[in-house]
Amino acid sequence: MNLKFCIIFSFLLRNVIARGGDRGNPLSSASDLGSPNHGSVGSARQLFEDNQSRHSRTDIARGYMTNSELEKAMKEFGRRCSHISRIYSIGKSVQGFPLLVIEISDKPGKEEPEPAFKFVGNVHGDEPVGRELLILLANWICDNYMRDPLVDLIVDKVHLHILPSMNPDGFSLKRRDNANNIDLNRDFPDQFFHWNDDEDARQPETKAIMRWLREIHFTASASLHGGALVANYPWDGSLDKRKNYYACPDDGTFRFLASIYSKSHHNMSLSKEFEGGITNGAAWYPVYGGMQDWNYIHGGCFELTLEISDNKWPNAKELPTIWEHNKMSMLNLVASLVKTGVHGRVFSSDRGRPLPGSITIKEINYTVQTGRAFSDYHRLLVPGERYEVMANVPGYKSKTTSIWFKEEAVNVDFILDPEATSEGTLQRSICDCDCSGKRRFLSMGYFWGIHSEVYLVLIVVLAFLCLLLRRRIKFNLLKHRQSPKRSVPV
Numbered sequence: 001m002n003l004k005f006c007i008i009f010s011f012l013l014r015n016v017i018a019r020g021g022d023r024g025n026p027l028s029s030a031s032d033l034g035s036p037n038h039g040s041v042g043s044a045r046q047l048f049e050d051n052q053s054r055h056s057r058t059d060i061a062r063g064y065m066t067n068s069e070l071e072k073a074m075k076e077f078g079r080r081c082s083h084i085s086r087i088y089s090i091g092k093s094v095q096g097f098p099l100l101v102i103e104i105s106d107k108p109g110k111e112e113p114e115p116a117f118k119f120v121g122n123v124h125g126d127e128p129v130g131r132e133l134l135i136l137l138a139n140w141i142c143d144n145y146m147r148d149p150l151v152d153l154i155v156d157k158v159h160l161h162i163l164p165s166m167n168p169d170g171f172s173l174k175r176r177d178n179a180n181n182i183d184l185n186r187d188f189p190d191q192f193f194h195w196n197d198d199e200d201a202r203q204p205e206t207k208a209i210m211r212w213l214r215e216i217h218f219t220a221s222a223s224l225h226g227g228a229l230v231a232n233y234p235w236d237g238s239l240d241k242r243k244n245y246y247a248c249p250d251d252g253t254f255r256f257l258a259s260i261y262s263k264s265h266h267n268m269s270l271s272k273e274f275e276g277g278i279t280n281g282a283a284w285y286p287v288y289g290g291m292q293d294w295n296y297i298h299g300g301c302f303e304l305t306l307e308i309s310d311n312k313w314p315n316a317k318e319l320p321t322i323w324e325h326n327k328m329s330m331l332n333l334v335a336s337l338v339k340t341g342v343h344g345r346v347f348s349s350d351r352g353r354p355l356p357g358s359i360t361i362k363e364i365n366y367t368v369q370t371g372r373a374f375s376d377y378h379r380l381l382v383p384g385e386r387y388e389v390m391a392n393v394p395g396y397k398s399k400t401t402s403i404w405f406k407e408e409a410v411n412v413d414f415i416l417d418p419e420a421t422s423e424g425t426l427q428r429s430i431c432d433c434d435c436s437g438k439r440r441f442l443s444m445g446y447f448w449g450i451h452s453e454v455y456l457v458l459i460v461v462l463a464f465l466c467l468l469l470r471r472r473i474k475f476n477l478l479k480h481r482q483s484p485k486r487s488v489p490v
């Protein structure tokens with residue numbers, strides 16, 4: 001993420017001094033927002049450094065995978081690890097590179113009542129560490145499946161999607177922007193400023209991500225950047241464009257998730273610049289049109305922006321060490337989808353079928369939608385607290401239940417009753433009608449007297465059918481509910 005609305009030359013300056021990159025002080029550029037004292041000295045320096053860098057640039061990528069090498073590595077991974085993965089494309093870059101994704105799961109490509117996580121690397125072309133780490137991550141998971149319980153948890157209970165490079169053109173040009181000179185992390189619709197709401201005008205890489213979120217119901221994600229060492233969380237933008245802490249409704253949960261990353265990291269949490277190695281985006285420097293806030297607002301997806309290396313182009317020899325520094329962070333962040341919050345499914349009480357609806361938490365102004373196929377929900381929360389969880393489905397009576405999420409994730413299935421007008425009443429009324437019909441028969445003494453045997457048989461048959469129907473409904477309910485852990489039905 002990193003650059004602000006800063007004056008162009010400081011932008012170039014920072015890109016150009018590839019080492020030390022975006023670094024924590026984008027704000028040598030934050031000061032850019034307001035400070036007038038960037039004069040000719042700066043420009044001269046920029047020219048000089050630009051010229052210098054042209055030469056050193058050819059070298060900085062030495063040891064890093066080229067785009068075609070990355071594609072080859074992904075396909076090799078796909079072959080080697082086909083039992084727990086698949087490779088697919090979500091679109092193409094401006095210059096026609098496929099935007100390839102690795103999905104890792106014990107049932108890749110199949111929908112399951114499980115949360116999905118995505119990693120997106122190389123959003124900025126000149127921040128290539130993430131794309132290297134993501135290939136190492138995929139291979140490490142493949143090598144340690146059935147050996148490491150954390151990996152088993154991820155493969156068996158999560159669908160992990162990995163897009164190593166969102167900006168392959170920027171990478172081959174060794175610059176931040178894509179081939180149309182657009183910063184992809186400023187190209188999403190913004191919640192405060194609407195200069196960018198025309199979807200057709202957006203970059204193909206941005207559109208691909210937006211389509212992807214409509215297809216896959218992601219619970220959380222992280223994009224990987226370079227130039228600093230910190231886990232950044234929403235909001236990235238603030239209404240007044242000031243550099244101030246701007247909390248989103250899930251501030252606590254985001255701080256918790258960001259801390260999982262920083263605390264599991266070699267030394268991110270020891271940061272002198274960011275307390276605990278985490279930061280609210282707007283408190284660092286506001287960003288508009290960023291991918292992170294858009295994911296949370298429109299995708300129902302809790303996204304972090306991870307700055308994983310102070311140096312944007314560390315010597316490629318350092319990559320294995322940087323991977324070791326980030327390995328547990330990456331694994332723990334993905335596993336947190338299963339280990340934290342409240343999870344479950346939503347069913348109708350009449351036929352036990354999954355109901356598409358939404359989940360809200362009292363006093364948090366944010367709605368999580370259920371998955372389309374299974375009506376499963378995955379609501380991340382801060383541990384150690386009590387919550388009121390409410391399930392809402394149009395045409396059904398909402399239900400609220402109180403949970404105490406201590407350390408282990410809580411499972412709650414909701415079973416909702418139809419409102420009077422919904423089709424569900426039809427099902428119920430058949431049974432009710434039969435039963436009350438029984439009473440009507442009984443009151444008709446005249447017929448009773450004449451055909452008593454016939455009616456007796458009829459009553460018994462009807463009662464039996466009624467019982468059978470009710471049992472089948474219960475059975476259906478049980479059959480549909482097969483969450484990984486035993487759920488408490490509500």
Ligand SMILES: *[C@@H]1O[C@H](CO)[C@@H](O)[C@H](O)[C@H]1NC(C)=O
Nearest residue numbers: 047048049050051052054055
């Ligand atoms: C840029 O680099 C070239 C090649 O080293 C050199 O000849 C030229 O003088 C440099 N220009 C500036 C403005 O430094």
Ligand SMILES: *[C@@H]1O[C@H](CO)[C@@H](O)[C@H](O)[C@H]1NC(C)=O
Nearest residue numbers: 229266267268270271272310
């Ligand atoms: C973290 O470790 C790396 C490599 O050992 C070092 O370069 C960096 O300065 C350290 N950062 C902090 C905040 O301790």
Ligand SMILES: *[C@@H]1O[C@H](CO)[C@@H](O)[C@H](O)[C@H]1NC(C)=O
Nearest residue numbers: 191249297363364365366367
């Ligand atoms: C809740 O959030 C929505 C935007 O998602 C906003 O329009 C609304 O005003 C918020 N409600 C409260 C009570 O803050």
Ligand SMILES: [Zn+2]
Nearest residue numbers: 001002124225
């Ligand atoms: Zn970046």
